[in-house]
Amino acid sequence: MNSLWARLLTRMYPRDWRDRYGAEYEALLEDSPGDLRTAANAAYSGLREHILPSRGGSMNQLNRSFADIVKKPSAFLPLGMSGSALIVLGVAAMSGGLIPHHDEGAAAHTWQLLMAGQLPVLAFFAIKWLPRAPRQSLAALALQLGAALAAMSPVFLLRL
């Protein structure tokens, strides 16, 4: 396999993994046949390493705290979206727009978009971080769930 392909395929692995195995793996790829089967195996393994790390996460996963996990974009974005959804409801309530109506209006549509839009982000967060830092990720997911419930509760309590 030529060195450019070997480098590109190695780059598909997470940085922590590359720091440990990158140089030797790239050398192995250069010694391997440059066929589709080998490239597909390397690409699949690289992507898989992002989801199910072979070393149980990053090389320094033991130092990863709850605060580190919550700072990840896929952790704080759903929290922000739930918070924004709650603010949308608050603003609509203050302007007298929380009366159940056949035409849902802009506030309701914005709320729905914010709540539905966080589902793929939540799924990404769970897939990426649960295998690497299970305890901290579960705590972050509980926080995200609490925020989502807080944003949904006025809608159900007031039957909007």
Add this chain to the structure above:
Amino acid sequence: MGHYSDPPLLVLASLAGGPKHGHAMIEDIAGICGTRLGPGTLYGAIARLELQGWIEPLPAEDRRQPYRITTEGLRVLRAKLATMQQFIKAGVKRLEPL
């Protein structure tokens, strides 16, 4: 059915024959059982085995990194092969009257 494939066990078995780097392991495993591990599959197994302390790296030769099996790795390999041997013996015995 056909080629045997349990990458970590194959890597341990290969290294039981002496230290090797990645490409040598692939060729050796292909010779043992006909299974040609892909580079990603091989390094997935290497990373797990190293984490468990069953193999360890030796000083690098240029960019190639040789590995060797540890004492604990040998113990695990012996135990796994003994279990497989019992399984094979029982399976073959059951096939005899057929």
